Amino acid sequence: MLLSNITDSLTGEVPLSVNFDTPVEYLIFIFQILFATATVLVAGPVVIAILSTRALRLQNRFIFMLNTSICDTLVGFSVYYLGLFDVQEGYPSRNGTHNMLPSLLGVNIMTFLFAQFDRYFAVCHPFIYTRFLTRRVVISANVYCWFHVYAQTIISNFLPLSRAIQLYVFSIISLQVIVLTKVVMTIKLYVIARFQVERDPPSAEKENKKESLRIIIFVVISFLVLWSPSFINIVLRLVIGRGLIFKNEATNLFAIMARFNAVCTPAVYLWGSQALREALFRTVWGRLCPRCNRR
16 A cells, blocks of 8 residues: 555645645745755764674664664655645544554654663663673664564554554554653763763763663654654544644644754764764765765
8 A cells, every 4th residue: 555655646636735835835845855865964974884884783772773774864855745645644634654654763763762762771771781782672672663663664554444443542542641651761861971971981881871861862852852742642633632734744843843854863973973974974975976985
């Protein structure tokens, strides 16, 4: 069905997201194109840089970055459909993808949660971390994020509508627990970064800990700020029948804010990690533009 919907869009059977009757509609359409392109150009090179650099692939924190950056790149490509055509996801759906494309944000939510626990154990319980949280365990956790989210999405597509809505409501409730856990873990990591790490003697390991904690804190805070309005609006619509209803995904301000994480997250990765920036210039931009190669 997903492939069918996209094919219908390309053949003109699914109308565009706007009618081009006003200047605002032109701006919305242009914005969606620019947003999708910017997301792919920011998140995509991060994926290439991590995959092409063995030193980064061997570090657990970069495996989490790789997983979210893959999601973000796919989110960027998804906007070419969700943002340019008349698509309404959820219940009721119109020209939708059966929540397959919006579920990418769910993968990111779970990945961030696992990444927070990873950083907590790495800093507070290094013995347990090095012994039990191996690279294989971390990779398995990232794969599980995809399996959990899309298994639930696929199952809901085969259920009767009433059951599918019940499962959807259950997933929203589960997300509330995850969001609360993320908030608690963010506060915990901030305290760790503010006090515990600062007491450690100067070393390369200390700088790596500070860098990884800083990145995950900024990423999670930005994710919660940008995603929470959409989450609250969905809860209000499901629980009390209130909340805002938009024409389609292209005009859904809350959904746009949530998808904006796909640009914000890899940008924070690049801002916070010098090793990632160097790998990006060496493997991607340095090859496209020799003058950009700082090395």
